[in-house]
Amino acid sequence: MSDILTVALCQFNVIPGNISGNLQHVQALAKKAADIGAQLIVFPEVALSDYYLDDFSSMAAAIPGEQSDIISQLAKTINSHIAIGLVELDNGKLYNTAILVSPAGEIVGKYRKTHLSVDTRGGTIKAETEEFGAGEELPVFETELGTIAMMICKDGDYPEVARVLAVKGAEIILWLTNRAGVNTGASVHYAHSNCSAVITSNRSKGHALGGGSIIVDCSGKKLVEANEDASILHAGIDMDNLREKRKIHWEETRVRRAELYGTLGRLGLPVADRFS
Known part of the structure; x- marks a missing residue:
């Protein structure tokens, strides 16, 4: 019998600054996801505070x-395992952080967003670089479910991030985001x-646009995809099949020309120099 891992993502309208209300929502959604058999439940980036705030420090907590x-x-x-985005406070510095918690209640993974947004719109949005410290690692985590990695929102704008995580052995990549819409492609x-399963969890539409959360298997097949509305999506990932395909996939990459x-x-890229 195949090893089927049931995963779920919870796309909901995160209310800015309402920690207690968002926590109650997370608790209710997680219980519903567990009731349908989810062994891994994924929430969005900064799921307890939301992203559109003038003061992240009041929403932050130690981890x-x-x-x-x-x-x-x-x-x-x-x-169940739960992955969720939080605003972390550590030694007076803020981080946009995701944690992975086991059914034993242990934090088995913690990742700090490494690629922070900058203001390219003339002050219409607040740059993350003004608020957060950047993470310095791209870790993977060995769990009873498999090897799991996390990335957060803008990290996914750089394909090198997912590639490094996969090269390090990530069988499942969790992409926690909080943006106007997800590029499911x-x-x-x-x-x-x-050749890694990807679970992308965004907020739903509400006070801001959202949606597009998706679960994709290691072959690139869309298993389930959300529209803009609040929803719990779930799917089964065949881990035995994933591991067999990964053996073939990474054997084929021996011809890659590193x-x-x-x-x-390089710290600077030729294409960027053209616009400086």
Whole structure:
């Protein structure tokens, strides 16, 4: 019998600044997802505070801390893994962080967003670089479900991130985001090109646009896709099939020409110089 992993994503209208209300919503959604058999439940980026705030510091908490402790207890109660985005406070500095919590209530993965947004709209949006510190690692996490990695919103605008995670062994890539709409084609491409399942979780429409959350298998097949409305989506990922396909996929990559990709490792890129 195949090892089928049931995963779910919860796309909902995150209310700006309403930590207690968003927590209650997360708890209710997680319980519903667990009731349909989800072993891994994925929420959006900054799911307790939302993104459109003037003051992130008032929404921040240490990890472990008050907010993550509630998520840990929730994971224990429903006996499922939970991935969720939080605003982390560490030594006076803020980070846009995602945590992965096991059914035992343990934080088995923590990732800080590495690629922060900059203001390219003349002050119409607040640059993340003004608010957050950037993460310095692209970790993968060995869990009882498989090898899992996380990336956050703008990280996914750089295909190198998903590639590094896959090269490090990520069987499942969780892409937590909070934006006007998801480019589902990117999720499909990352799944297909890296032979990793991709679960992309966004907020729903509400006070701002949203939607487009998606679950994609390692061949790039869309298993389920959301519109703009609030929803819980779930799908089964055949982990045995995934692992068999990954053996073939990574064997084929022996012909990749890494010596030709050196330009990508430069701090400055030729194309950017044209617009400076």
